[in-house]
Amino acid sequence: MEPSADIQHGTTESAKPGRSKTARVLNVRLLLGTVLAAAVVVPAAYGWHWHQVRVTASAFLERAAEHEAAGEWLEAARNLHRYLQLHPSDPKAAARLAEVFDRSAADPNGKARACDLYYVAIGLAAEEDRPKLRHRVAELQLELARFDGRRLTSAERETRDLLAADPQDPQANRLLALVLDAQLQSGPTDAVLASHASWLEQLSGEAQSLKQKGDRSRGEELENAVAEMGSAGGVYQRALRLNPKDITLSLLVSRSLRDKPELFGKKQQLAADERARAADEVMDRLIAAQPENGQAYLARFHYRLQYRLEGAESDLQAALRYGDDDPAVHLAAAEHARRQANNDRNSPAYKQACQHYQRAIALAPNLEMAYREWAVMQSMAGDTDAALETALRGLKAASGIFAQVEMNLLAADLLADRGKLDVAKKHLTKAAEAMQAMPLRAGRAVPPAMASAYDLVAAKWLLRQEKPSDATALLRKVLARQTTAGAEASQAYQAAILLAGVYASYGAWDAAAGMYERAAAILPENVQTVVMAAAAWANAGALERAAARFERAAQAHQSAEVWAALAGVHLQRLARLP
Numbered sequence: 001m002e003p004s005a006d007i008q009h010g011t012t013e014s015a016k017p018g019r020s021k022t023a024r025v026l027n028v029r030l031l032l033g034t035v036l037a038a039a040v041v042v043p044a045a046y047g048w049h050w051h052q053v054r055v056t057a058s059a060f061l062e063r064a065a066e067h068e069a070a071g072e073w074l075e076a077a078r079n080l081h082r083y084l085q086l087h088p089s090d091p092k093a094a095a096r097l098a099e100v101f102d103r104s105a106a107d108p109n110g111k112a113r114a115c116d117l118y119y120v121a122i123g124l125a126a127e128e129d130r131p132k133l134r135h136r137v138a139e140l141q142l143e144l145a146r147f148d149g150r151r152l153t154s155a156e157r158e159t160r161d162l163l164a165a166d167p168q169d170p171q172a173n174r175l176l177a178l179v180l181d182a183q184l185q186s187g188p189t190d191a192v193l194a195s196h197a198s199w200l201e202q203l204s205g206e207a208q209s210l211k212q213k214g215d216r217s218r219g220e221e222l223e224n225a226v227a228e229m230g231s232a233g234g235v236y237q238r239a240l241r242l243n244p245k246d247i248t249l250s251l252l253v254s255r256s257l258r259d260k261p262e263l264f265g266k267k268q269q270l271a272a273d274e275r276a277r278a279a280d281e282v283m284d285r286l287i288a289a290q291p292e293n294g295q296a297y298l299a300r301f302h303y304r305l306q307y308r309l310e311g312a313e314s315d316l317q318a319a320l321r322y323g324d325d326d327p328a329v330h331l332a333a334a335e336h337a338r339r340q341a342n343n344d345r346n347s348p349a350y351k352q353a354c355q356h357y358q359r360a361i362a363l364a365p366n367l368e369m370a371y372r373e374w375a376v377m378q379s380m381a382g383d384t385d386a387a388l389e390t391a392l393r394g395l396k397a398a399s400g401i402f403a404q405v406e407m408n409l410l411a412a413d414l415l416a417d418r419g420k421l422d423v424a425k426k427h428l429t430k431a432a433e434a435m436q437a438m439p440l441r442a443g444r445a446v447p448p449a450m451a452s453a454y455d456l457v458a459a460k461w462l463l464r465q466e467k468p469s470d471a472t473a474l475l476r477k478v479l480a481r482q483t484t485a486g487a488e489a490s491q492a493y494q495a496a497i498l499l500a501g502v503y504a505s506y507g508a509w510d511a512a513a514g515m516y517e518r519a520a521a522i523l524p525e526n527v528q529t530v531v532m533a534a535a536a537w538a539n540a541g542a543l544e545r546a547a548a549r550f551e552r553a554a555q556a557h558q559s560a561e562v563w564a565a566l567a568g569v570h571l572q573r574l575a576r577l578p
Contacts, residue, residue: 056086061093064100073104091124095133102136106400108147109443115140131165134158138175142182147444149186155179160199164206167225170242174249177239180232181252184263193232200226233257233264240282247299250286254279254303280309294323298332305336327367330360334370338377345381353377368394368403375410379417388414401441405434405450413457416464424461428454452478452491459498468502475499482522493522497529500536509540527557543572 060083067076080097087093098117105111118137122130141155156179162172183192203226211219228238233256240249256263257279261270270278283300290296301315316333323329334356341350357374360367371394378387391414395407412427431454435446455474462471475495482492500515516533523529534549554563 060086064096068100073100077101077104089124091121091126091129094121094124095129097121098133099136102140107442108144109441111140111144112443115144131162131169134162135171135175138162138172138179142175142179145182145186152179152183152186156183163225164203167222168242170239173235173239173242174246176229177236177249177252180235184232196229196232196235200229231263231265233260236263245286245289245293245296247286247295250282251299251303254282255306257282258307276307292322294319294321294326294329297322298326298329301332325363327360327364327370330356330363331367331370331373334360335373338373341377341381343377343381345383350377350381366397366399368398368400368407370394371397372406372410375414379414384414384417388418401434401438402450405431405438406453408434409453409457413460416457416461419464421461421464428458428461431457448481449491452481452495456491456494456498459495463498463502468505472499472502475502479518489522493519493526496522497532500532504536504539509536510542512536513540513542513545527553530556538568538572543576 060079064076064079064083067073067079077097077100080093080100084090084093084097094117098114098121101110101117102114105114115137118133118140122133122137125133138155138158141151141158145151145155155175159172159175159179162169163176166172180192180196203222207219207222207226209219210216210222225238229235233253236249236253236256240246240253243249257270257275261275283303286296287300297315297319301312301319304310304312304315316336319326319329320333334353337349337353337356341347341353344350354374357370357377360370361374364370371390375387375390375394378384378390388411391407391411395404395411398404398407408427408431412424412431415421415424415427435450435454438444438446455478459471459474459478462468462474475498478495479492479499482489496515496519500512500519503509503512503515513533513536516529516536520526520529520533530549530553534546534553537543537549538546553559
């Protein structure tokens with residue numbers, strides 16, 4: 001019996017009212033064809049996809065290698081990042097990305113990002129590859145601690161973990177010494193040393209546990225390390241013993257021996273002359289270990305200069321002989337010659353300083369510090385045209401946001417001195433914009449010293465615009481930030497001198513004298529400030545105070561002008577007598 005036409009066409013009559021008269025049936029041949037096609041096409045497509053992924057990934061790696069070879073670290077990092085998006089679990093690529101990005105990082109934000117990438121790499125790396133990555137993380141955390149003190153805790157944790165695993169690790173011992181030194185400089189000494197002692201107790205417990213488990217050699221090694229690190233000074237000396245050519249550690253040990261004997265254990269305590277001799281021997285051993293290292297001689301030059309020891313000049317000459325291609329050596333030589341020149345443009349030392357600055361810039365064209373210090377020297381010597389030219393060159397070379405602020409402020413100050421107030425204002429505006437962007441771009445707030453530098457230059461600009469009230473407000477802000485040392489102290493001195501001048505212009509001689517007194521307290525060795533305070537007291541009619549200040553200045557510096565002024569004050573006092 002032949003099937004009906006309705007069945008052949010896949011339709012049937014519905015027995016129930018309201019239902020469709022058409023029903024769908026499975027097309028088996030189509031289904032089988034689709035399944036067979038999928039079985040062939042899908043694996044082929046999948047294979048083609050992974051082939052494309054492999055080709056793309058390889059291309060990213062090749063580009064990364066090309067950029068690395070050219071020193072284009074940021075571009076290399078971008079290509080490695082794209083590769084890791086395709087192969088996120090590749091430990092070697094993750095470590096390579098961290099290292100390459102690290103080299104491209106030029107500000108705290110970049111270094112913090114590099115830290116994050118190292119932590120990712122550590123999580124993927126094999127156990128034997130992790131110490132190298134952890135070393136660098138600890139170094140970065142220590143660097144970042146200058147901007148964020150909380151980073152010291154992370155640096156300490158990484159370093160302690162490294163030392164617990166290998167007490168003889170030279171780099172970890174070095175990092176522990178530097179971390180401990182940073183903690184002692186920034187935090188309460190008792191709390192820092194108590195934390196260190198607590199950690200040593202933990203290590204002692206681990207040493208005992210190792211010995212009980214039969215690992216006697218490792219246990220004794222840990223015990224010896226604990227005994228040697230019993231004091232902060234012991235930590236420094238142990239680190240130097242394991243890194244005998246390390247310049248930073250040599251200076252740390254030498255200066256600690258001279259200035260901080262309390263950091264050494266009782267058994268290590270020496271008399272002052274013995275400590276000085278031991279400190280000198282540390283620096284001598286540094287030179288003996290590397291007699292042709294310019295940086296080593298430079299370190300001993302700074303050390304001998306700091307403690308007024310003989311031989312500093314010969315060390316500087318040796319540093320120049322062995323480190324002629326080192327910008328840091330030429331910067332130090334320039335600064336030394338600058339002090340000798342004492343702002344005399346005709347002095348041979350002044351010309352030597354200029355030559356060393358030029359050499360430093362030739363070696364490192366983007367070395368903002370060289371331009372800045374050179375321009376300041378030229379300005380103080382009265383060579384304002386050359387100073388401005390140097391400052392503008394430095395501004396073009398400045399790459400980091402801090403350098404841009406400093407060079408714009410220097411250019412603004414020099415331009416204002418020459419009466420070019422409109423151009424100076426433009427540089428002030430650029431400096432202000434960079435400071436406003438600093439938290440986002442640099443990952444930190446504007447340092448107080450930089451804020452004071454801006455306020456000082458802006459106040460000078462306002463004074464030249466004959467707006468003393470606005471300038472006074474800025475100068476008071478500078479004084480409010482005053483600290484006992486460093487850049488803030490120098491800036492507070494300048495602010496006090498400028499404020500005294502403003503008060504004197506109003507005839508408010510009492511207030512002017514008070515500001516000169518404050519300036520003299522900040523820099524007591526500056527006799528000229530004492531003389532200005534004396535003159536202001538004399539103008540205010542406070543002749544006894546004026547005489548006392550003139551006498552103090554005359555005793556500190558024999559000067560005919562000061563003695564004449566003192567005599568004048570005594571004559572005024574006599575004239576008041578009945």
